[in-house]
Amino acid sequence: MIEIRKGQAPAPLARAEFSTRFRAAFIDPAFRVEDTSIARLEEIAWQAYNAYRKSPFTQKAGPGYADPDYDLSSEWVATKQRIDAAQLRWADPASASRVLLICGSARNDGTCPGEMSKTFRLLGIARETLEQAGIQADVLDLSLLSSEYGRKIHPCKGCVSTAMSLCNWPCSCYPNHALDQTNDWMAEIYERWTAAHAVIIVSPVYWYQSPSPLKLMIDRLVCADGGNPDPTATSGKNPGKAKALEMAGWDYPQHLAGRAYGLIVHGDVAGIEDARRALSDWLDWMGFIDAGAQARLDRFIGYYEPYATSHDSLDRDEPVQEEARNVARAVAKAVVELRAGRLQAVQPKLSRPRPK
16 A cells, blocks of 8 residues: 655644634624624534534435445535536537636726726627627636635645545535535536536736636646546545555546637736746646637737736737637637537547556
8 A cells, every 4th residue: 555644734723723713704893792692603613623524414425436325425416416417518519609708817896906907808808709609608707706705716635646536526625614615616617617618718917827816726627637526436535545546547537628728818027928828738738629829819918018007008909909809719610610520520539658
């Protein structure tokens, strides 16, 4: 058996520290009239933490799983069922063509910045172009993480680095009620990626890289590339069983392969090519099909100009607006070819000499 390395995780929280963290959400003086109620809720939360009640709602896995008697999280099962239904819609030739448009900026005018992002404006140009082509556009605005109450994407816990089969499709790390890691937006986002025939990511560059909301989603999509659809095969999160499965030969199922993609990456000083290339490489790795050179755009808008007038710079830059339309046009064409079976035909099915 492969040695499982231990020693990094800290000790569980003491009762006093747990109380401090729990009550931080109720610091507003308006809550003082409910201090007695808060104390009761705190005790319930402490018991859930102490007993590690990650999944308070469970059901038997049933037929189709390696261990039909294993108690699966009912919340995970519901997410899996929605994803399976979305996959059937995606594969149905009679279904409408659908493109997922992702706004990767953290900025919008409903929070501290007080102004919409140029990213959202470019996404609007792409959306209009797709709709003119008769394609349904599903807008996923990741800036809602910074402006909506309770909207969360929890970080990836890195199960893949222990063993690929320990990472479940969809992710089973969340919700974790014992640790107050709930209301995870990814449960919905997985379904929306699955239902899409193509994806267009529109993103600014933050410090030479993708913004944190976009990176959170990217990391959590690791389960789409090689993730295990059967948590019972590893008895949940049993690292020993997962390592044994990997060493026996894991098949790395690509759950989202065969979809097309386009990219619009913009910046004002540096980093656009590296950011666009990183996104291209990631989607290529997952088995997505690029929609051609015109669908992979990186441009400076207002190069070394003030941030205060950056929207004016976008107004003047009509060529970049037209290039954004071309990304959408290229993706729309790719979707037509893909669904007709012509685009996939030029993608050879080759075995990987270095399966990860």
